[in-house]
Amino acid sequence: AFKLGADINWDLLNYHFYNGFLFIHGRTISDSIATIQSYLTPYFEVIYYLLIMNLSPLMVNITIATIQSFGIFLVFVLSVMLLEKLELRIRIFCSFMISISVIFGPVFYSEIGGTMGDSLTAILIIASLILLIKFIDEAQKDTTNFRFAIIFLIFSASLNGIASAIKLTNAVYAVGSSISLALILLLINKINFRKKIIYLSIFVIGVLASFILAYFPIGYMLWENFKNPVFPYFNNIFHSPYASFSSVQDMRWFPKDIWGYIFMPFLFIFRQVPWQPDATKWIGMEIPFRTVLFAFLAILIPIYLFLELKRFFKYKKQIDFKILFLAFFFLFSYLVWLKIFCYYRYIAALEMLAPLLVFLMFYKIFNRFNKTYLFAIFVFGISLLSLPLHNWGRINPYPKYYFGVNKSTFTSYKSSLVILGDAPMGFLLPYFPEDDRFMGLPVGIPATQAFMNKYLSTLKDWNGNIYYLTINNPPNPSIATDLLRKYNLLLSYNDCSKIITNVFPVSICRLKKVEEVNEDMIKKLQMDYEKFLAEEAIKPFSTLLSSSQKFLSDGGDPSKLYPKDLEENGYLPKSFGYETGPAIDWTKNGGWIGQWNCGEVQCFGIGIVGSIDEVKPIIDKYKSQALQIFFPYPKLYNP
Numbered sequence: 001a002f003k004l005g006a007d008i009n010w011d012l013l014n015y016h017f018y019n020g021f022l023f024i025h026g027r028t029i030s031d032s033i034a035t036i037q038s039y040l041t042p043y044f045e046v047i048y049y050l051l052i053m054n055l056s057p058l059m060v061n062i063t064i065a066t067i068q069s070f071g072i073f074l075v076f077v078l079s080v081m082l083l084e085k086l087e088l089r090i091r092i093f094c095s096f097m098i099s100i101s102v103i104f105g106p107v108f109y110s111e112i113g114g115t116m117g118d119s120l121t122a123i124l125i126i127a128s129l130i131l132l133i134k135f136i137d138e139a140q141k142d143t144t145n146f147r148f149a150i151i152f153l154i155f156s157a158s159l160n161g162i163a164s165a166i167k168l169t170n171a172v173y174a175v176g177s178s179i180s181l182a183l184i185l186l187l188i189n190k191i192n193f194r195k196k197i198i199y200l201s202i203f204v205i206g207v208l209a210s211f212i213l214a215y216f217p218i219g220y221m222l223w224e225n226f227k228n229p230v231f232p233y234f235n236n237i238f239h240s241p242y243a244s245f246s247s248v249q250d251m252r253w254f255p256k257d258i259w260g261y262i263f264m265p266f267l268f269i270f271r272q273v274p275w276q277p278d279a280t281k282w283i284g285m286e287i288p289f290r291t292v293l294f295a296f297l298a299i300l301i302p303i304y305l306f307l308e309l310k311r312f313f314k315y316k317k318q319i320d321f322k323i324l325f326l327a328f329f330f331l332f333s334y335l336v337w338l339k340i341f342c343y344y345r346y347i348a349a350l351e352m353l354a355p356l357l358v359f360l361m362f363y364k365i366f367n368r369f370n371k372t373y374l375f376a377i378f379v380f381g382i383s384l385l386s387l388p389l390h391n392w393g394r395i396n397p398y399p400k401y402y403f404g405v406n407k408s409t410f411t412s413y414k415s416s417l418v419i420l421g422d423a424p425m426g427f428l429l430p431y432f433p434e435d436d437r438f439m440g441l442p443v444g445i446p447a448t449q450a451f452m453n454k455y456l457s458t459l460k461d462w463n464g465n466i467y468y469l470t471i472n473n474p475p476n477p478s479i480a481t482d483l484l485r486k487y488n489l490l491l492s493y494n495d496c497s498k499i500i501t502n503v504f505p506v507s508i509c510r511l512k513k514v515e516e517v518n519e520d521m522i523k524k525l526q527m528d529y530e531k532f533l534a535e536e537a538i539k540p541f542s543t544l545l546s547s548s549q550k551f552l553s554d555g556g557d558p559s560k561l562y563p564k565d566l567e568e569n570g571y572l573p574k575s576f577g578y579e580t581g582p583a584i585d586w587t588k589n590g591g592w593i594g595q596w597n598c599g600e601v602q603c604f605g606i607g608i609v610g611s612i613d614e615v616k617p618i619i620d621k622y623k624s625q626a627l628q629i630f631f632p633y634p635k636l637y638n639p
Helices: 010-024 043-054 057-082 088-104 106-110 118-139 146-166 168-187 193-226 258-262 293-313 321-340 344-365 373-386 407-413 426-431 449-455 457-461 477-487 519-553 563-568 612-625
Strands: 416-420 437-440 465-470 489-499 506-513 591-598 601-608
Touching: 010 043, 010 426, 043 057, 043 146, 057 088, 057 118, 057 321, 057 344, 088 106, 088 344, 088 373, 106 118, 106 344, 118 146, 118 168, 118 321, 118 344, 146 168, 146 193, 168 193, 168 321, 168 344, 293 321, 293 344, 293 373, 321 344, 344 373, 407 426, 416 426, 416 457, 437 457, 449 457, 465 489, 477 489, 477 519, 489 519, 519 563, 519 591, 519 601, 519 612, 563 591
Parallel strands: 416 437, 416 465
Antiparallel strands: 465 506, 489 506, 591 601
16 A cells, blocks of 8 residues: 555546535535536545545555455455365465455455445455355254344345445345355255245345445435436436436446357456547456456356256265355356446456455365365466556655645635536545535536536526636637537636646636627637637746846856756746756756857847747747747747
């Protein structure tokens, strides 16, 4: 965690941090930025928000990583439980190697100390499996303690339901657990049919009840406002008037044909490259990754199931139902995931269980091999094939403030409506004054006109200051035109401020409501944009020139007219930076300052890197003060 740096994944910047802020302050609906992620369960986001606002970036990372390490411990516990027939020394060694292998999973490693949440909720899933295996162990005893069996089932079901409520994608494990438990109960002859029905009913009802209880606060809020408890998802079922009657799915990850589904575990063997903006299909997830464990399991699980069920049905031999349950769970959870998502990050729990299951498959298939510890070493070895591992974006070294801003950064924007123009930018909004209001421009959400009317009522009724927050500096003219045409909001290019964050610089510009929009206003907006570009191009050159003139007029030594000396003596802002060595005349942002050979006259030169469109305004403004103008250097400028 310390080595990776502070997590700045796209989801954290877009909605994790901001959704936690909204939920704590009771503003999830009123100040939503209207994306498909805006209405997801915010329980983990609340924790992220509190951690980031109250701890240093390093402590945030260490705290989350410490919790994630409990998942490794649970895999160790599960391994010890399932390898009970091995000698204790061998069992401990194998369990240790298996649990350490978890670290090298592409999802687990990428999320160490991070806020994605997949490896965190996986802890609940693995804990649920441990309790289910304890139940199976108890249920097949000759003298079953019915009370203990029920307790194991209830707690297991509760963890499964809560995990699904926290992150809806975990529902694949609830389905996988239920199907697997049903099959195991059918196979255990010692349990009579009545108890089988009771056990399965308790588990399924327990999952549903715990999900409903845990999800109720957010589900009821969404139902009250949008008539869909999981808005905007599954609106093909709930038919909310605020979204199209369709199911929201990210189709980028689904294979094009049946062969893609069949061979997906084997596609994971090949390192996936970062997805391209013009692509329509990708494999697994957005960051490069590789894992061979799923390919091994695609081969080993069918072999194991065939041999084990043959032993049970044909030869009437006793089999290990606990290992069989885990194999069923992995298989059915994977198949449900394949049908619904095909996005690799959503099977983080299976990734964490994969080293254990690969070991168990070898252990059961090659049961006459007495050097079992070699299987554990082999599993560890093939887990290392995932190297090198990647992450979702980090800041290293750790900064003082997580995002490089604090409450004082935005004090001048009190009592304002802030409109978010781009993604991901939600991470900035909790630092604005408490009486500010926030909204986005709905994109990516299948909104109807009813939703837009309801959502834009805040803007319609607002009479105070309005600001537009954007990654682009200056704001994109086409977006400025859309703001004017669609929302009657006129962007003021000469009233924009640039704010530096640890992630990227942003601009905040004043917006003004207008009653009517005409073509003359749109033309003037384009002219203002071009004027703004010219002024922005001139600013760095003007600063270089004025700082040099001030240095010399104050009696500075012309031989020390370098960016480094100007900065160190307070003449040049530190934001310019400076180079050293042969490039000592250059600033970090493409500026040039130094003495210039003008013959008998002592003079100095100022330079800037740019195209003719960028430097033409500078030339027009300062040509009367120049002895010589070069463009492109070393040619003399010829207009």
